[in-house]
Amino acid sequence: MTKKTNTELIAKEIEEKILNLEYKPGQIITECEISNKYNISRTPCRDIFQKLKSIGLIDSIPFKSNFISLLDFDIIKQSIFMRTTLEKEVIKNFVQIATPKDLIDLEYNLQLQNLLIKDQFNPEEFYKLDCEFHKIWFNTTNNLFIWEQIDKAQAQYKRFRMLDIVEVQNFEAIVEDHKLLISFIKNKDLVNIENHITSHLNSGIKRLQAKISSELSLYFK
Amino acid sequence: MTKKTNTELIAKEIEEKILNLEYKPGQIITECEISNKYNISRTPCRDIFQKLKSIGLIDSIPFKSNFISLLDFDIIKQSIFMRTTLEKEVIKNFVQIATPKDLIDLEYNLQLQNLLIKDQFNPEEFYKLDCEFHKIWFNTTNNLFIWEQIDKAQAQYKRFRMLDIVEVQNFEAIVEDHKLLISFIKNKDLVNIENHITSHLNSGIKRLQAKISSELSLYFK
């Protein structure tokens, strides 16, 4: 059992509500509101806001108000580019040194994804599986630190992903992508892997682009 | 003039002392010591420690003590790999779109580096110039967010760099590297750029490796 303080739990809860889009981008969130709601004083409340600001989920207008940060298409593009570039390089390495166990782990994760989309679909659960899937190559190539950095850089992108999943209902396409990727990895087909990673990580943009300037525009900068 | 609170200034000061190696890796640093020294209470002190922990410059043994984090060779290798990979990709882009102004800026920065090593050498000033130099391609390719992420990931690496500069006195080699790089960029010589970036960013490891297991070993994990 992981040890968590009350404040950490609350921070996590709020973070998840932001990532879920339960708190909408642009929505104002006050310290007062949180400290009343969870019955805590300002010090822990401040810690929470500080943390969420540091990962870019909350922005503030000094001396006025805090609000859920708007999505920034430019930052999302950069984080996708960053991730694509790193992941391609890491996976190149991975195919050279992947053990049978790694391949089995990938397949296993894929089966779980299949199960999830057939059974009771749950965006958060799916997102978690997807992360675990990609994490495998960072782990075996001994690049977990890089994975952590990517993860930290992706607070913006996560909300975008969630929009993608819930708005476009694309989970089947994602699973299909993963399936293809595994086959390329097994064949050590570097060229296809590179192309596939690029298109896989960029597919969200393609799917969502149309909606960004219309119905979702108020969530963006 | 930038507006800074007292606490932020203190945090910055301590951060710099850590990066300078004025606070040695492994050295114990207590909240008590800081709050007395700067005459502040525990809340701001805690903020400072929290910040430094979050960027990996301070580690703690729970309920016992905080100490300046040890350098971790594995993390340093990963952050160099991360940076090399991203920077190669960005610079490929840069050579396609660089304006004359960009090239002049690079040259200008190089001249300042030259001046610095001939005149009064100052490691921190040199480090800053070096950052500005590399930042140029991230800026014009519209990838400043990525540069920020790299910077954040490099708290460990920065101390390593400082060791490199002060222990090995390598500044002339670095300036020479930069000079070569500019010429490759002007010629849009992609192959040489890639190789050069890789060797440039990895040169610190080569230079320091011998000392890591001997005289500097107590700074490492």
Place this chain on the structure above:
DNA sequence: CAGTGGTCTAGACCACCGA
């Protein structure tokens, strides 16, 4: 002016370590 954030003090209580 009230409301909010920004910063800080003073002090409390608990968990854990090591002498």
Place this chain on the structure above:
DNA sequence: CGGTGGTCTAGACCACTGG
């Protein structure tokens, strides 16, 4: 048991916004 960190409360004062 004393020292340290880990967490939190209560409340203070200031800076700034906007009605």
